[in-house]
Structure formats: structure tokens, C-alpha cells
Amino acid sequence: MSALDAAKEIDETALAPIVGGGGRGRLIARRFTRNRLGLFGLIVIVLLFLAAYLGPYLTHWQLTDIDFDNFQTGPSSAHWFGTTQTGQDMFVLTMRGAQKSLVIGLIGGPLTTAIAALVGSVAGYAGGWLDRALVWFIDVMLVMPSFLLLAILSPTFKGKTWLLFVVLLAAFAWMITARIVRSLTLSLKSREFVLAAKYMGVSAPRIILRHILPNMASLLIIDATISVAVTILGESGLSYFGFGIQPPDVSLGTLIGNGQDAVNTYPWLFMFPAGILILIILAVNFVGDGLRDALDPNAAGAKAKAKRKQRQTDEESLPGDTTVVEIAQ
Amino acid sequence: MTQVYQEPSLGPSGSGDAVLDVRDLSVLFPSEAGTVEAVRGVSYRLRRGEVLGIVGESGSGKSVSAMAVLGLLPDTAKVEGSIRLDGRELLGLHDDEMSKIRGKQMAMVFQDPLSALTPVYAIGTQIVEALQIHTEISKQAARARAIELLDMVGIPDPKRRVDAFPHEFSGGMRQRAMIAMAIANDPQVIIADEPTTALDVTIQAQILDVLKVAKEATGAAIVMITHDLGVVAGFADRVMVMYAGKPVETGTVDELYYTPRMPYTIGLLGSIPRVDEGVKHALVPIEGNPPSLVDLPPGCPFRARCPVAVPVCASVEPDLESATGEDHPSACHRRGELAAGTLTAAEVFPVPELPEPASARVPREQRPSVLELDDVHRHFPLTVGTVFKRRVGTVRAVDGISFDIRSGETLGLVGESGCGKTTTLLEILSLADPSQGSIAVFGKRTGGLRGSERKALRKDIQVVFQDPMAALDPRLPVFDILAEPLRAHRWAKEKIGPRVNELLRLVGLEVGHASRFASEFSGGQRQRIGIARALALDPKVVVLDEPVSALDVSIQAGVINLLDELKARLDLSYLFVAHDLSVVRHVADRIAVMYLGRIVEIGESASVFRRPSHPYTQALLSAIPVPDPHKERERRRILLDGDLPSPTNVPSGCRFRNRCPKFKTLSEGDQRRCVDEDPALTAQGPDHEAACHYASVLEVV
Ligand code: SF4
């Protein structure tokens, strides 16, 4: 018997085939849907979007309506979340704020991480003058007083879409992560699987996309989920100083900022927007954890599953003397 | 040399002056998956000056049983049985009492001395400390004794070295220092756990020699734990083979090596690459992997890998018993047949046939050259300072090497760590212009290549790395790993799927495994994936960087045979880089031996092995242990002094001269030539060259 045939036979007993094939994309989707918490987070985010956009239609109050009978009253059947000092409906305000903040956070957070990943990995992988130039750029951006810059820039953007504002927020928040990504890239670059890809003729951008970045996925995902929260809160800070979302439009950040002083006296002004914000951040974290586990073949959940599978195959191959006898013959 | 005890060995019921007596030792570890039965009943008895070799693959329980004897297992482990040292029961002793015994009556030598030595104290201080803990001795006396000990284990200039720190020592030196520490208090038992595994062969030979010296100086009994049947062949008196937590065969070295009575031992002996046998024959692979020690199924644990299993093997686990009444028990239901000779070793594990590549029939000169190196150099600047870099020297990693590989041929590039073989390999694979000299692939010089040409050339030259785990992206399923080179070279999408399946089958894996991650496979299977990837683009040359050195011996043989079979079937050429001449003997047609950035001997494999002409090759060959006790005892080792010099500081003239055993025997006038003149490669025979002024044949195996 040739070595090959023997090997094949043994392998068949050692590992039972599992159904399904396909590349990484489908595998990750499959693994993600197996993760309960991640799936739950995803559903919460979808529900929040639905509530934020459809919720205001459930009540007849409009954003600009003022209820002259109710100034600063608590939650009631007429005003579910109560009213503000000026008689605006808190429910409508919160939902409107959630619309803005969801979009700002979910675009801004990943965008921040994406810029960091791009700059950091390119600098680390390319090395040489490109690396030096990019590191210098990162350092310059780090010492730049971003608030001041935003303040100076903001008149230029007045009247333009507020989405541009999200890009600006991201542009001032990526540097530290970029430095971490760069140093991780430097260590991954000398790993054999990266060398192997290089010697196979795989191009540098593909190596970065397929080998370098996925292998720091945990870091990037955690960074992105944190960035979501940071962006949402960062926006409120700027709005407070009069940039970004301006009245009569609102965001969760501005609502929280306004309600802060009334936490003890008129808690509904603070509680509802803050509650929604926490919900958003929690849901994003769950999704992040789920994604991380789906991407990482060694994640605890996936491992337990693999072990279970292994045990099954062991059991299957228990009546394995048939194969053994075959080999003997 | 080793003395063999002629008196009949102690049987299980015999009594006598045993210093260490282990009975029915078992170790259980609780784990998430269930209880791990790491050791399931080990018994042995050691007398003064006796050496017991415990041999097994990773996970066989050999190290755990030693740790149990030393009392070094974590508290979660459940240890049962009996361990008597000089008649005193050790099991159940309090840790404080154990510490008094450890280092005094019982000493240990570990695989990795760096972790066993405290990095912040000088070697001497640590030996002095070891002495003072256990005996009343003044500091001065202890220091004098430390110097004496260091001298005994062969550390040059011990008066100065006694104040050196562990990191200032090389691996071999550290292991010597560990042994010095172990024998400091004249122990009765020394337990050595894979003491030479991390070392190069020439250093391994030195350390084995030091262990013999240590044994003679202290009269201690030694338990030598190893995965390599070769290492203990010339050293041990008795050998115990372990598998799945249990001893499966024990006996005197001669009995065990010449008349093995357990298929696993037979397989292990057949799977070891040997330097002393006829050139190029297939190794015997033991397919499959050792069983998991959680929920072991009933029956013989070796059943799934045993080619001669009978139905009873599935239900009853064989005991360790002797077939004929003599003291050579084995755990196999068919031990009787094996002892009587009705079932021979060749029947148990038949040697597979190796196909001959078509191109091998054409004479070498007529075959085209696929890879040619001409006087390639690779020097790195050695700088100090971070802000203002100052060049203080040059690392001459590769210092002028030339060779060529013809189609259908395997060149084995052999050398110890630090000799520049990896640099050479990276230099070839980068397909760039070397700093000096030239590299040509299929006659095309890599120097002037344009980007697209270089990429096209990559198709033809591929690589398999040493550590299959590190070389496969842990984040990618096997399908993507194998599809990657195809995608990079723009294969049509619909052709990729079938090609991946074909590759999996080619290396003996299942098509259904494509959606798994590399971490779900065993070491041998991972290496098969690595090989499949290298073959994806139908290369003509494959560079193999120590492809089997990370694998267990029994798995190694399967991979080597696979490589041989693929080479014949696909008409490949290999550049096989290895630190071990014995592995290379089974695959290479030609061999190049590297030392400090140069090739010192190159030629046709049979010729180099049979008539090694360079003193370094001779030393390298003589250092490799062979799994044959008689031969081992008769062989004379050529021991080299010291370690490989640093490539920043290459000696003048012949770079081997400060370690060359021949140099010392030369007259002063002849020595001058070695000091002044750099020897060039000169012909020693047809297709056989050596770089030594005084090259002469010396048979060493
Ligand atoms: S007991 Fe059976 S399975 Fe085990 S080694 Fe002997 S013949 Fe093989």
C-alpha cells in the first residue's frame, strides 16, 4: 500500500467530513448566526432604527410643536416621555435624536477604525519612506488641537450636510489605534503565513486585507465598538459648543447635555435619551463580540463546538476495527 | 563508554538495592473535556549507576510521570501508586520535605535550561545557592566547588565564567551549567527530561558526553526521557517505551532494539531516519495520531494505528507481560507470535515502495538546471544606537555559496542553526538581486526581473515552511488557504474549486475538510496542507524549510514518504533544508553541508555519506545517534569544541579552524596554511567536493 492511500484511510477515520463548503465569507455568516448574543444585538439595533424612524408617527406631536398646557411635565398618556421646559414632546425629541445618533455612531465608529486600520497597516507593511511619512503624519495629527481645528473649519461646512461632520469626527480620532495597528502589522509581517503568501505572488494590498487585518480583527472590532460610543458622545460635546447638530434639530448627545442638570429634578429629560444611548452601545458591543467570535477560529464558543464535533467523530470511529482490519489486509 | 549490567535485571517482584522504585504510578488531571488519564500505571526500578531511557511521543505521559516523581505536578493532579527513593515513600510528602529531597538526593535537567536558570543571577551564584541550601558549606568553599563543577562539565575558563549570567551562555553551555547544578549535591537520581532536544546534533553529542561524565562522577542513576530512540541507544541500560500513558514495552536496550515485541516499538524503530543504512529507502510511517487521553476507549490504545490488530484488541487492553518468561514484557496480544518469530517486524510494518522519477534515468549533466546560485553573499550591517546608528561590524550570514539543482533532483542543504541556511533560502525566495553574486531560476537571472516577470516566476518556485501552524493563516479555512495562490495568479473562479479538491486528495486529505481551520488538524495533517498549497500552482521547484522537524518521529516518516512520492509523480525538484543529516539521507540525491555562511562539502549523497572528507561533515555525521545499541557503543564520536562562532567574527583562513579536530593534529607548518589561506572547494571524487586543505576520507558511520 502506498503511503498516500494509507494516509487517506487514516484521515477518514480521524476526521469525519462536515457538510458545506465555501469560502470565509459564508463561514463567518454561518458562525455569526450561531452566536445568540450577537444575533440579539443585531435585532436590537434593527428595532432601534425602526423605532427611531417610525416611532414619531405613532404620536401626533411634531418636533416643533409646543404644548402650552404641559411645560416640564412627567411622562403621561399624552406625552409618553414627558415634555421639556418649552413644552416639546420628549418622545419625539428622543426618537429624532436617536435617528441622528444612530447614523453618526454607526458610520463614524467604523469609519474611525477603518482609517486607523488603513493607515496603520500600510505604514507597517510598506516600511521605508512611506512608513516614516505616515508615522510623521500620525504624530502631527496627534498633537493637533482637534477641537480648535473643528471650530475653525466648521463655518466652511455650515449649511453642508451634517454627514460631513461625521467624517470630520472620525478624522480626528483614529491616530492612536493606527499606531497600535502599525506595531501589530510589524510583528505579523514576519510571520510565516504572511511570508508564504508573499512568496506565492500575492500582492501587498491583498496580503494586508486577507492576512494582516483579519489577524487583528479582535482589536479592530473592539476599537470600532468603542468608537461608536466615542463618536456619539464626541458629537454632543461639539454640538454643545455650537458646532454639528444645531437646533431645532437634536441628537441624543444634545438631549443628554441639556437634561444633565435636571437629573434629580426632572429625571425624564435625562433618563430617556441616556437609556437609548446605553441600549445602542450595548447592542453594538454584542454585535462586536459576535463578529469577533465568528472571525476567530479559536474563540471559546467555536472551540467548544469543535470539541463536541471531535468527540462525535471519535465515537463514530469507535467501531473502527473494520478500518483497522482493512489496513491490516 | 557505557557499561552494560550483565547480571539479570530486577524483575517486577525482585528486591535489591534499588534507589528509585516506582510502582503503579498513575496521574489524573481534571479538565473541561473530562478527566485526562495522563499516566496509567508506570512501574520501574532503578539501581545505582543504572540508566533508564523512557521513550515516547508527545502526549505519551513520559514527562508527566517524571514530574510526578519529582513532586512538581500542580495540586489539581491526582497522583496514585508508590514512589520510593532509597526505601522512603515520596508520595504524600509535604512540599517542604520534597524540596529538601529535590536538588539533594534527586536532581533534574530540563529541556529548556533558560527557564530553569534565574536570569538575574550569575551562574556561579545559583550553584553556590544550590550547594548552601542543602549542606553546611562556607561561601568560599561553595564557590570553589562551583568552579570545579563547571570545569567538570566542560565549561572553558570556569574561573571567569562562574560570574557570567545565563543569557551570556549559548544553549549548549546553559545545559552544561544545568548539569553542573544537578550534580552539585551528589544526587542519587538524576532525571533528565529531553535534555538535548532543543540543541544541534554536535552540541547534543557534547551534552550526552557530559551526562556520562556526571554519572561516573556521582554514581547516580539516570532517568533519561526522550522521544528519540537513537539518543538512548548508546547510553541507557534499559529502555521503556510509553504510549497513551502506559508503558507498552520494556527491556534491556539490546532486547528492545533487536527483538521488539510490540508493533508500536517496531514502528518507531522503522520510522527513525538513520544515517547508517543504505542510501535512500522509504521510511515506515505509523499513520494516524495517538488517541486522546480523555475517555480512552476500551482495548489496546494503539489499535487504530496498528496494522496487525486482531478482533480481541478492540475489547481487551493487553497487560504488560512477558511472552517467554524472560524479563522483556510488552503490552500486545500478539506478543507470543512476535517472540516466536512467526510474526516478523517486516510483516508488521512493511516498507513502502518508492517510485522512481522519470527524469532520474537521464544522466545529471543532461538534465536542465532549475536553480543555480553563483557566489551568493548576504551581509547585514551590525549597528548600535537607536537615533544615530553607528556601524560596528558586518554579519556575514551568507558568504559566497554556489550550487545548482537539476530537474528531478533533491539537494539537501544541511547545517546547524546559525550557519546561514535560512538566510540562503530567503534570499532565493525573495527573487531579488543578492548583494553579491547571482541567482538564476530556469536559467533566468533574478536580478534584472521586472515586477510582472517576478510574479510569473513565483509560480515555478514555492516553499513549505518548518512550522505548519505558523505558516497557515489561523483565520482562514483550508479552502481559502489553498485557493489563495490560485486567486493571486488569476485562475478562473470555476476552476479553483475543483483544483482545491484535487490538491487535498493529492496529499491524502479529505475533500470535506476544506471548510475547517488549520487549528482543527493534527501536526502531520497541517504539514500536508502546507505541501498542498505549495503545489497549487504546479511549481517545478519546491523549497522545503525543515518540513518535518516540528513533527513527531512516527508522523515524520509519513510526510517524508509523501514528499518522495509527490516528487516522482509530479517531477519536482526539491531544495531540502535541514539541520539533520539523517533525515536528508532519505530524500536527497545530493547534499551540501554549510558552516558559517559557506558550503564546506557538497556532492552526491552516497559519496558524502560513505566518504565524508571535510572534518566538519565527519563530526556532524559522527554526532548523529543511530538506534542500534551495538553500533552506538562501538562508534567513536568526534566531539567538536565549543559552539559555532558568530558570523560577525569569522576566523581568518579556514573558518572552521578553531573547532577543527584535524587542525590540532597538524604540524605547525601545516597549521599555518589553515590560518592564512581560505580553502576553496576541491574535487574529492566524481561529483564530490570539499573545502579543506587536508581533506581526507574518514568513515564515521
Ligand atoms: S494488542 Fe493488538 S492492536 Fe495492540 S499492538 Fe498488539 S496487535 Fe496491535
Ligand code: SF4
Ligand atoms: S582547512 Fe585546516 S582547519 Fe580547515 S577544515 Fe581543513 S584541516 Fe581543518
